[in-house]
Amino acid sequence: xxxxxxxxxxxxxxxxxxxxxxxxxxxxxxxxxxxxxxxxxxxxxxxxxxxxxxxxxxxxxxxxxxxxxxxxxxxxxxxxxxxxxxxxxxxxxxxxxxxxxxxxxxxxxxxxxxxxxxxxxxxxxxxxxxxxxxxxxxxxxxxxx
Amino acid sequence: xxxxxxxxxxxxxxxxxxxxxxxxxxxxxxxxxxxxxxxxxxxxxxxxxxxxxxxxxxxxxxxxxxxxxxxxxxxxxxxxxxxxxxxxxxxxxxxxxxxxxxxxxxxxxxxxxxxxxxxxxxxxxxxxxxxxxxxxxxxxxxxxxxxxxxxxxxxxxxxxxxxxxxxxxxxxxxxxxxxxxxxxxxxxxxxxxxxxxxxxxxxxxxxxxxxxxxxxxxxxxxxxxxxxxxxxxxxxxxxxxxxxxxxxxxxxxxxxxxxxxxxxxxxxxxxxxxxxxxxxxxxxxxxxxxxxxxxxxxxxxxxxxxxxxxxxxxx
Numbered sequence: 515x516x517x518x519x520x521x522x523x524x525x526x527x528x529x530x531x532x533x534x535x536x537x538x539x540x541x542x543x544x545x546x547x548x549x550x551x552x553x554x555x556x557x558x559x560x561x562x563x564x565x566x567x568x569x570x571x572x573x574x575x576x577x578x579x580x581x582x583x584x585x586x587x588x589x590x591x592x593x594x595x596x597x598x599x600x601x602x603x604x605x606x607x608x609x610x611x612x613x614x615x616x617x618x619x620x621x622x623x624x625x626x627x628x629x630x631x632x633x634x635x636x637x638x639x640x641x642x643x644x645x646x647x648x649x650x651x652x653x654x655x656x657x658x659x
Numbered sequence: 660x661x662x663x664x665x666x667x668x669x670x671x672x673x674x675x676x677x678x679x680x681x682x683x684x685x686x687x688x689x690x691x692x693x694x695x696x697x698x699x700x701x702x703x704x705x706x707x708x709x710x711x712x713x714x715x716x717x718x719x720x721x722x723x724x725x726x727x728x729x730x731x732x733x734x735x736x737x738x739x740x741x742x743x744x745x746x747x748x749x750x751x752x753x754x755x756x757x758x759x760x761x762x763x764x765x766x767x768x769x770x771x772x773x774x775x776x777x778x779x780x781x782x783x784x785x786x787x788x789x790x791x792x793x794x795x796x797x798x799x800x801x802x803x804x805x806x807x808x809x810x811x812x813x814x815x816x817x818x819x820x821x822x823x824x825x826x827x828x829x830x831x832x833x834x835x836x837x838x839x840x841x842x843x844x845x846x847x848x849x850x851x852x853x854x855x856x857x858x859x860x861x862x863x864x865x866x867x868x869x870x871x872x873x874x875x876x877x878x879x880x881x882x883x884x885x886x887x888x889x890x891x892x893x894x895x896x897x898x899x900x901x902x903x904x905x906x907x908x909x910x911x912x913x914x915x916x917x918x919x920x921x922x923x924x925x926x927x928x929x930x931x932x933x934x935x936x937x938x939x940x941x942x943x944x945x946x947x948x949x950x951x952x953x954x955x956x957x958x959x960x961x962x963x964x965x966x967x968x969x970x971x972x973x974x
Contacts, residue, residue: 548841548964549810549841549842549843549844549845549962549964549974550804550810550964550965550968550973550974551772551776551804551968551970551972551973551974552772553772553970553972554804554968554969554970554971554972554973555964555967555968555969572961573958574958574959574960574961575812575839575840575841575845575957575958575959575960575961576812576840576841576842576844576845576960576962576964577841577963577964578958579963595963597964630967631967631969631970632967632969634967636967
């Protein structure tokens with residue numbers, strides 16, 4: 515089932531750019547702020563790119579998730595789960611509610627990220643290309659750029 | 660790497676190892692351009708409630724206990740990320756790591772993560788366990804991916820939760836709110852309701868242990884003292900280090916407001932496992948400068964990564 519687990523918790527006019535939120539965003543900026551070691555789960559030297567359609571976007575702690583439907587070489591649909599940066603980072607990168615450039619189910623996207631070490635269909639999302647040409651960079655690359 | 664925990668004499672070696680990457684951590688964790696790390700100077704008046712006590716109410720940006728989670732970037736162990744190029748032990752004054760910013764060889768996330776893991780354990784202010792528990796603590800720390808009791812959306816507990824992000828104060832009680840976070844650990848939102856009415860603690864043996872225990876507050880001059888016991892043993896009492904405790908842990912927190920700053924310390928007394936009480940390095944939180952600030956809803960917590968970890972590396 516296709517669903518969006520709300521991207522609408524940010525309402526226009528909310529006082530979200532408070533010091534607390536700002537601090538949260540800053541504190542959680544970058545891979546080394548993950549609640550787990552990034553390299554314990556992902557190979558920081560191995561990036562990959564994959565295309566698919568958005569199945570689900572979840573804004574949750576400790577990481578938000580983007581789930582894609584990706585067709586494999588046999589045409590069979592596989593679920594891929596991409597771990598996202600913290601909400602503050604996503605917001606500053608331009609991902610918020612749909613009418614301000616967020617994602618919705620069915621969107622065609624191409625994502626690049628770090629590969630999982632355990633071989634599961636998952637990754638640490640670093641770059642998101644939307645079908646309208648926008649590119650959202652969410653995390654630093656392996657060289658901190 | 661965790662062996663440094665036990666062998667203080669090896670700190671010098673650790674410092675050498677850390678020579679390069681230390682402040683990459685600061686750079687990565689923080690997008691803030693910061694050139695100094697002196698604790699924030701208080702400004703503005705210290706408001707008082709009608710009964711004459713300092714008014715601690717407000718949104719305090721004490722979120723999390725990351726090294727840069729509070730304005731002076733200081734950890735409970737006494738490590739201060741002093742500038743983007745320097746980390747210092749605030750007790751001895753010794754600089755324990757430096758980073759040449761203009762290095763031409765870029766450091767990758769791998770190095771930065773490992774460096775931050777090391778630096779976080781290099782503060783000199785650490786709890787002293789009874790010798791029979793040294794190995795236990797070391798093992799818990801080394802295997803934190805599996806052993807950390809709070810990293811799968813469970814409560815951080817007290818005093819690991821640090822400085823509350825919101826304090827509500829009435830003459831008879833206080834409300835502390837700690838939003839769930841996904842920083843160094845993944846924890847759910849927790850709250851504490853702390854009576855100020857002069858009541859006494861329930862006898863310890865009558866309390867079923869809980870994550871936040873039974874807290875009772877009182878004023879010592881202008882300092883709020885929160886006395887808490889009645890814990891379960893399902894938390895650690897600092898962010899890193901494998902610092903487990905018994906159900907007999909007793910925590911005394913002190914909150915002192917000066918203008919727009921709130922200084923917090925916690926003293927952990929647990930004679931079952933510690934040789935002596937341990938007091939955290941004072942941390943300072945700043946009042947949110949926006950008078951209309953509200954604490955936003957924190958996201959629900961759902962942990963999905965720990966099962967996919969392929970190595971023992973951790974924070």
